Amino acid sequence: MPEDKDGKNFFLMKLIGIGFSEELPYGSESGGSLVERTHKFSGRFQTEVLSYLKSGVSFVVAPSLSRDVLSSECETIGPLALLTDGKLFWSSDLSCYVERYRVELPQEFLERMAVNNWKIQAVDVSVLEI
Template sequence: MGRVERGAARKVAGVRPVGFFDELMPGWGFRGGGSIKDAARTSGEPDEQGILSYLRQGAEIWSEMGAQPDVLDPEGPILAGAGSLYTDGVWLWRDDLTYYVATYHLVLPQDFITHVRERDHAPPRVPESQLLDILTNDLGIRVGRAGTAG
């Protein structure tokens, strides 16, 4: 893809963030996720497996090489690539959201749950041009061609 510069993230009228809780870093500049502790519960949605499938099948838009501990359990696993990002073209989430929903049955915004159900738990294919637009406009990442100013 070429040279990549990671700038300050900003929310534009593009993708909507889901699962960017205060304890999770990087937060990409998205605010309002609240504490993950407040979102944890003992059981999930009746269709939690479908929601997890949707999250796993999103289009990967950014890969993080780092690893982070489970922020709710100091004895829990280390999550490789936790800050990697996925999207369905409408919503944007971190890779570790799948782990936290599966393990702690997080409450997610009803708008997101409705969106997933309306698509029968199957995210659409996101065109590369839209992924680049999300990287540039929503995440503030400049992507240039190798050997150019970007």
């Protein structure tokens, strides 16, 4: 069992990935299709959802840029990072797909955002595991 610097045991929190669609270079088939989920987000609470996605706690930063795989120009979105709320994790470009293409998010993710009052709580990244 892992121990902290004081020798006390602690548990690692296994994070659940959201939005790692098969079209993305870092996605997987089990993540489903990004294309099939476009234009399905109702837009209800869109401002709150986008704010939540963008304010996730960064715990992994990749030395690469994210590119829009749904754009014919494959334009740059920005630096790629993994963000979390302490239970779920997603890529930093997910907010772009929700905003530009109204990509639908899993209902349990939306419910978690609402339960958290649309705000990311404090996250101890030292106990996270993906």
